[in-house]
Amino acid sequence: MPRRPAHATVYQAIADPTRRAMLELLGTGERSAGELGAPTRLTQPAVSQHLRVLREAGLVTQRKVGRHRIYALQAAPLAGVADWVRYFEQFWDRRLTRLGSFLDRSTRQ
Amino acid sequence: MPRRPAHATVYQAIADPTRRAMLELLGTGERSAGELGAPTRLTQPAVSQHLRVLREAGLVTQRKVGRHRIYALQAAPLAGVADWVRYFEQFWDRRLTRLGSFLDRSTRQ
């Protein structure tokens, strides 16, 4: 039995800090592959491979402009992650919530 | 030059579906290591290793009760992930936002 589907999930794609940085940069606007790689010390192929992972996770799209490949952020797949994480918000908020309820009760007295 | 800090980040910890399932289960209350492993087909050591990753990421704590290890969710480290993902919300919401503005404008006429 193969251990897991061979292709990049969104969670796996964002597990890597380099790829997270790329997505952040794309949040400020479209960028060419070269521009996305510039902030790193990686070789060009390494950059290209990270971009492929992001593509396969559906987090970016590509379009050709001359000899450049312009990448654009596709944030939609992150919505699932947001939902998943949001579920846990109640737990890290609990302390604040309790404090809130306490304050509510005390001010009512 | 070593490629990356050897120890589990939160992002890496939640990249694995088994570990995400464990965290979800812990969201419903504390569980022993055995209970956390039960839904999976993994061997006991494999479960124990996943739990170690979650521990090292600070996502769970352990306490001994008799011969059981009771695990509890520590959601706080997920807040960072939530913040990171929330930044991108503006991008997947944009379409809805535009629709919203459009509706606002049309109903005003």
Add this chain to the structure above:
DNA sequence: TTGACACATTCGTAATTACTTATATAATTG
């Protein structure tokens, strides 16, 4: 105390990942 239980840890292995070097492709410029 002896055995069974509930776990963790160690070790070996196969799969996967992140990288580099080398090479291919397609567009642009001289």
Add this chain to the structure above:
DNA sequence: CAATTATATAAGTAATTACGAATGTGTCAA
């Protein structure tokens, strides 16, 4: 058209990961 630029893909490698088998450790029960 030849050289250059921007990028992708292929091939090889080292590190890391996910796992199972074997083993260790503390706790409970008879």
